[in-house]
Amino acid sequence: MTKSSIHFENIKNTSQSHNLRQRDFDYVRKDLTHLNKSYGDMTPHPEVIEKFKTIIKEKTGRSAQSKAKFLIEGVFLFTDKHTNEDLVAVSRGFGTKFSVRVKELHIHRDEGHYDKKSDVWKPNLHAHLVVENINRDSGKSIKWSKDNLSEIQDYFAESLKMERGIKSEKKHLSAIEFKVQKEIENLEQIINDQINIEHKDFLVIQGLIYKDFYRQEFNRELFERFQKFLENHKLKNLYDEKKKVVEKIINKPEGNKRRIGH
Numbered sequence: 582m583t584k585s586s587i588h589f590e591n592i593k594n595t596s597q598s599h600n601l602r603q604r605d606f607d608y609v610r611k612d613l614t615h616l617n618k619s620y621g622d623m624t625p626h627p628e629v630i631e632k633f634k635t636i637i638k639e640k641t642g643r644s645a646q647s648k649a650k651f652l653i654e655g656v657f658l659f660t661d662k663h664t665n666e667d668l669v670a671v672s673r674g675f676g677t678k679f680s681v682r683v684k685e686l687h688i689h690r691d692e693g694h695y696d697k698k699s700d701v702w703k704p705n706l707h708a709h710l711v712v713e714n715i716n717r718d719s720g721k722s723i724k725w726s727k728d729n730l731s732e733i734q735d736y737f738a739e740s741l742k743m744e745r746g747i748k749s750e751k752k753h754l755s756a757i758e759f760k761v762q763k764e765i766e767n768l769e770q771i772i773n774d775q776i777n778i779e780h781k782d783f784l785v786i787q788g789l790i791y792k793d794f795y796r797q798e799f800n801r802e803l804f805e806r807f808q809k810f811l812e813n814h815k816l817k818n819l820y821d822e823k824k825k826v827v828e829k830i831i832n833k834p835e836g837n838k839r840r841i842g843h
Contacts, residue, residue, distance in 0.1 A: 583706075585743035587657035587733060589725075591650045592711065597626050600687035600709050610702070613691035618665045620672075621685040621711070626652060629684070633715045640720025649722065652684065655710040657737050668708055671740040675710070678736060681723060685711035 598604050601623070602614055633651045638644055645651075659668060668688055676683040686708060693704040714723050725733070738745035811817055 583658055583660050583743065584746040585658060585734070585738040585741055586746040587655045587710070587737050589653045589655040589712070589730075592626060592652045592654045596654055596709075596711070597623075597685075600685070600689075600711075602691075606692075608692055608694065610691050610693070616690040618688045619685065620669055620687075621683065623685065629713075633713075636715065636717055637720040640718075650714045653712050653714045655712065656707050657710065657741075658707050658743075659741055660706060660743065661704070663706075663741065667741075671737065672708075672710055674740060675733070675736060676712075679729070679733065682713040682717070683710060684713055685709070687711075 593599075595604075599606075601619060602609070602617065630651045634645045637649075665688055669686060672683055672686045675681075688708045690704065690706060692707070693702055695701065696703055715721070716723060734745060737743075811820065814820070
């Protein structure tokens with residue numbers, strides 16, 4: 582299940598050309614690019630930045646700092662159930678709720694990767710939200726606290742009716758980083774599949790050793806840490822399902838006797 586997520590960073594020089602597909606990218610399916618949609622003010626970013634520099638000088642009497650962030654960009658995830666109208670409404674609501682001016686919204690449905698094993702297309706559905714980071718009335722930068730950023734995460738999860746992503750310090754993956762991560766995951770899957778097929782005996786022995794270690798070393802504190810770790814693990818649902826099956830077998834002594842030859 583896709584979890585909601587949004588992370589803001591300073592715009593890059595290439596942000597607008599990327600968002601408007603003015604360049605070619607090897608992780609983009611051109612046959613799906615027609616599904617993309619852009620909304621808002623497409624004034625080139627350099628022009629907007631120059632205008633902000635003038636506003637800052639007029640309102641504060643000081644020149645803009647060299648490290649000033651004039652425009653910031655947030656990337657948020659959505660699902661195939663969301664329409665363009667849904668995403669526009671969520672973006673407008675964000676601007677209203679957090680008192681910021683949304684300059685651009687770019688909806689991308691053409692990025693993703695092919696699964697190495699099944700060769701099935703896995704879309705990376707997301708939208709780029711370009712926000713003005715300068716208050717036009719005061720000429721000052723907009724500052725968000727950690728609480729504000731957490732509230733923004735909550736807003737997108739609730740507005741999109743998606744499960745909220747886990748709070749983390751990990752930054753959002755760029756398109757290139759996303760592709761690299763998927764390549765690594767595919768390689769790990771291939772390796773795991775090969776081990777499962779060709780070296781089952783090793784996995785059985787490893788499981789027995791882990792079980793003995795588990796019985797000998799687990800104390801209450803470690804068990805609580807394990808439970809917390811398990812809660813957010815991607816295999817938790819499968820683990821719980823298999824655990825119930827195993828517990829049923831354990832709780833049937835007669836069946837066990839027959840199984841082991843008694």
